[in-house]
Amino acid sequence: MAANFWTSSHCKQLLDPEQVDVVHQQDKDKGITLEEFKLIKTHMANYILKLAQHVKVRQRVVATAVTYMRRVYTRKSMTEYDPRLVAPTCLYLASKAEESTVQARLLVFYIKKLYSDEKYRYEIKDILEMEMKILEALNYYLVVFHPYRTLSQLLQDAGMSDINMTQLSWGLVNDTYKMDLILIHPPYLIALACIYIASVHKEKDITSWFEELRVDMNVVKNISMEILDFYESNKMIADERINTAFSKLALKP
Amino acid sequence: MDKYEKLEKVGEGTYGKVYKAKDKASGQLVALKKTRLEMDEEGVPPTALREVSLLQMLSQSLYVVRLLCVEHVDTNKNGGSKANLYLVFEYLDTDLKKFIDSHRKGPNPRPLSPSLIQSFLFQLCKGVAHCHSHGVLHRDLKPQNLLLDKEKGILKIADLGLGRAFTVPLKSYTHEIVTLWYRAPEVLLGSTHYSTAVDMWSVGCIFAEMVRRQALFPGDSEFQQLLHIFRLLGTPTEKQWPGVTALRDWHVYPQWEPQSLARVVPSLSSDGVDLLSKMLKYDPAERISAKAAMDHPYFDSLDKSQF
Numbered sequence: 165m166a167a168n169f170w171t172s173s174h175c176k177q178l179l180d181p182e183q184v185d186v187v188h189q190q191d192k193d194k195g196i197t198l199e200e201f202k203l204i205k206t207h208m209a210n211y212i213l214k215l216a217q218h219v220k221v222r223q224r225v226v227a228t229a230v231t232y233m234r235r236v237y238t239r240k241s242m243t244e245y246d247p248r249l250v251a252p253t254c255l256y257l258a259s260k261a262e263e264s265t266v267q268a269r270l271l272v273f274y275i276k277k278l279y280s281d282e283k284y285r286y287e288i289k290d291i292l293e294m295e296m297k298i299l300e301a302l303n304y305y306l307v308v309f310h311p312y313r314t315l316s317q318l319l320q321d322a323g324m325s326d327i328n329m330t331q332l333s334w335g336l337v338n339d340t341y342k343m344d345l346i347l348i349h350p351p352y353l354i355a356l357a358c359i360y361i362a363s364v365h366k367e368k369d370i371t372s373w374f375e376e377l378r379v380d381m382n383v384v385k386n387i388s389m390e391i392l393d394f395y396e397s398n399k400m401i402a403d404e405r406i407n408t409a410f411s412k413l414a415l416k417p
Numbered sequence: 418m419d420k421y422e423k424l425e426k427v428g429e430g431t432y433g434k435v436y437k438a439k440d441k442a443s444g445q446l447v448a449l450k451k452t453r454l455e456m457d458e459e460g461v462p463p464t465a466l467r468e469v470s471l472l473q474m475l476s477q478s479l480y481v482v483r484l485l486c487v488e489h490v491d492t493n494k495n496g497g498s499k500a501n502l503y504l505v506f507e508y509l510d511t512d513l514k515k516f517i518d519s520h521r522k523g524p525n526p527r528p529l530s531p532s533l534i535q536s537f538l539f540q541l542c543k544g545v546a547h548c549h550s551h552g553v554l555h556r557d558l559k560p561q562n563l564l565l566d567k568e569k570g571i572l573k574i575a576d577l578g579l580g581r582a583f584t585v586p587l588k589s590y591t592h593e594i595v596t597l598w599y600r601a602p603e604v605l606l607g608s609t610h611y612s613t614a615v616d617m618w619s620v621g622c623i624f625a626e627m628v629r630r631q632a633l634f635p636g637d638s639e640f641q642q643l644l645h646i647f648r649l650l651g652t653p654t655e656k657q658w659p660g661v662t663a664l665r666d667w668h669v670y671p672q673w674e675p676q677s678l679a680r681v682v683p684s685l686s687s688d689g690v691d692l693l694s695k696m697l698k699y700d701p702a703e704r705i706s707a708k709a710a711m712d713h714p715y716f717d718s719l720d721k722s723q724f
Binding site: 268291296299300303305306307 | 458459460461463466467469470471473474486487489
């Protein structure tokens with residue numbers, strides 16, 4: 165939709181990690197820990213992806229939806245904004261903003277198909293109501309930039325746009341949406357971090373290419389470490405842990 | 418909306434009523450623009466969503482009217498509910514049309530000073546360049562849409578992004594005819610693939626109007642509008658503008674020869690005339706871009722550091 169990241173609202177809205185990793189008081193009162201807060205967001209990112217695969221929208225729409233969801237939770241509590249409603253609504257909103265509208269009734273249909281659990285059940289009118297609330301929470305800033313386009317350009321520039329490197333680094337970028345990186349770092353740095361990990365994994369030496377870019381390699385390596393840490397700590401997301409977190413949320417205050 | 422006190426209706430914009438209002442808490446003057454949300458089975462219309470988010474993004478420039486916030490209001494009347502979005506903009510007291518009018522008629526008719534024209538045109542190019550760099554066309558640039566802060570000498574683009582995505586409306590929602598005077602020839606000729614060049618044509622017309630204090634091409638129908646243009650710039654040829662005769666609304670027109678552009682803007686410097694001629698190129702591909710216009714020698718004598 166828009167071409168220039170540096171003058172965009174996305175750029176001006178980048179946050180510090182300390183601003184993102186805040187459990188809202190209402191959630192804290194229910195005993196939600198920072199770890200659980202992150203876990204629920206990861207789980208919801210997966211939920212959005214699953215739904216998206218059923219309603220068949222592009223990866224870009226998924227990425228935008230997850231970004232909306234993560235932004236909402238920098239401002240609102242999960243107690244007030246039930247993640248199980250926020251997630252599909254963000255996908256709904258992102259599909260409109262990215263010009264590939266998905267009908268609300270289609271989403272509702274697949275929600276029912278995917279989850280038998282009653283707590284996931286929401287109707288069209290719930291989604292439409294939540295849509296307005298999310299718009300307000302986002303202050304109508306809907307333009308989001310993603311690492312994908314930069315990723316392809318950078319791979320080409322590095323002479324590494326073969327299918328292996330492309331697939332691996334593209335998949336890595338997809339996985340970064342399971343974390344809050346998109347709220348914290350400009351997209352090109354996330355793309356570079358994914359290229360860095362992929363190149364190490366495929367044992368390709370691209371040190372000189374990185375040097376020519378004149379980017380701060382410390383930042384790129386830090387982001388890479390974060391991604392690798394995430395893989396390490398989420399080797400097994402036990403459903404149990406998610407259920408524990410959700411049952412805490414369900415507590416009456 | 419209780420936060421604002423409506424003072425007066427200041428305009429019937431192309432897309433809705435505009436009110437001058439006061440923020441009760443801060444005393445700040447604002448312009449309220451009401452946009453109906455046609456809520457149906459599918460919630461907020463995607464067009465409205467995109468428009469508001471584009472505005473939100475673009476209004477970060479000093480040369481685009483600032484969107485202060487968006488208020489969503491639901492009213493329930495007789496069982497039916499209506500949703501409105503109020504766009505809250507900074508308030509500016511005048512626009513370029515009123516400003517030019519005040520220099521043409523009234524107690525003290527006088528030309529706009531050359532340095533003011535230069536400054537306004539530069540700010541206009543800067544604002545347009547900002548929109549274009551974000552992939553957004555204005556499509557309806559005209560003096561009424563350029564708001565002025567007279568004291569500070571600042572010009573800002575308004576009514577942005579509220580244009581429908583692919584068509585230029587002929588009639589506003591109140592069915593008053595939208596002015597054609599600033600419309601590019603490719604739009605008048607029914608081209609479906611137009612680009613940023615359409616805005617630069619409008620900028621050229623506005624430039625000439627500031628110098629002349631009257632419109633350059635005051636047509637009252639699409640056909641008349643084209644004839645006005647052809648009479649001054651000559652009837653376009655395939656050589657000048659490849660593909661023109663294949664455009665949807667192209668007809669056989671009388672063959673006019675190009676007239677001297679300098680003659681219609683006699684008080685403009687030769688650099689100014691050169692820039693104007695580049696803004697009024699027939700072939701959209703040849704028309705100068707907003708960014709390139711900012712580097713034109715016409716602006717050499719302007720202190721650009723102030724912008």
